[in-house]
Amino acid sequence: MRLKPGITLAHADEVLRHAETTWTNARGAHNFHRAYTDAVHDTYRRLKQVFATPDIADGLRSAAYWNLLPIGGSRSTLGFFTDPAVATNVSAALRAENQALSTEIDSQVKALEEARAELEALKRLAARPGLPVVYDTNMLNHWRQPGDVLWRKVFKDQGEDIPLTRLVVPLRVIDELDRQKYGQGDLARKAATAIRFLDRILKGTQPGEPVELRKDAVLEIWVDTDDRGGDADLSILRCAADLDSLHPATGARVLTDDVGMRLRAQQLGLKVMHLPEDHRKPGTAIGDIPPTHREAADTA
DSSP: OEEOTTOOHHHHHHHHHHHHHHHHHHHTOSOHHHHHHHHHHHHHHHHHHHEEESOHHHHHTSHHHHHHTTTTSTTSSOOOOSSHHHHHHHHHHHHHHHHHHHHHHHHHHHHHHHHHHHHHHHHHHHHSOSEEEEEOHHHHHHBOOGGGSOHHHHHHHTTOOOSOEEEEEEHHHHHHHHHHTTSSSHHHHHHHHHHHHHHHHHTTOOTTOOEEEETTEEEEEEOOTTSOSSOHHHHHHHHHHHHHHHOTTTOOEEEOOOHHHHHHHHHTTOEEEOOOGGGBOTTOSGGGSOGGGHHHHHHO
16 A cells, blocks of 8 residues: 555544445435445545545546446436336336445445555554665665675764664565576676575565574565566665655655666655675775776676
C-alpha cells in the first residue's frame, strides 16, 4: 500500500474507518440503490485524497457503478398493478436489481477489508525501530558489505547519533543485481557476490522480516511487487519516499554514490547519505579507475 504524499497513517486510518462503517451500513439498508449511491458519494473523494496504491476510490466508480447508477429510480417500489403478469415482471426485475446492488456493495466491503489488512501491515512497518536507510544497487556492488560497516560510527562522524540503523534493500535492487550478475566482467562478479551475501543473510527468514547484522544495524527487504517496472532509480526513490512519510520524526536516508540518483533524491526532498571513501571495495575508488571508465562506474 502507498499513501498520497503528506498523508499520515493516523489520517489514513480515520478515512478508512469511516469508509468501512459507511459501506457496512449500506449492507443492511432497505433501499439498496440509495444506500449504494450515497456510500459512493460519501467516501469517494476522501479515499481518492488518501490512497495512491491500491486506488480504492477508483474501484468505487468502476464500470459496475456507471451501470448501476441509472437504475432504481422509478421502480424503487412495486406500486400497484392490476395485471398480475406485469406485477410479476416488475418484481423479478427489482429482485435482479437488488441482487446486483447487494453484490456490488459486498464487493466494496471486501475491497475495504483488504485495504485494512494492507494498512495494518504498513503500521507494523512504521513501528519498526531504527532509522531507515535505503540501499542503491551500486552500494552493494562497489562498497563494503552492509554487515561490515560500523553504522553508528559512520553516523556519528556525520553529526548524528543513531543507535540503530534499519538498512532497507528494495526488491527492485535485487532485480537489478540479478540482471547484472549474468553480464561480463567485474560488475557481474560483484553483483553475484552481493546476491550471495543477501541469500546467506536472509536464508530462513519471512518475506520483509528484518535480520540483525550487528548490534547497531538490521537489514530487510522492501517487498513492493507493485513497483518493479520502469525506471529502477525512481522505484528505489519511491521506497525511500514511502519510508520518509512513515517516519516523520526521523525521515529516511538514500544511500548512494551515484550523482544522478543523489540529484533526483534531493529534488524529491529526500536526505542522501554516503559512506567514507575507505569503505569502497578494492579497485573501485575513483583513483583506481581509468579516466575512460569513470563515468560508467559512477552510474553502475
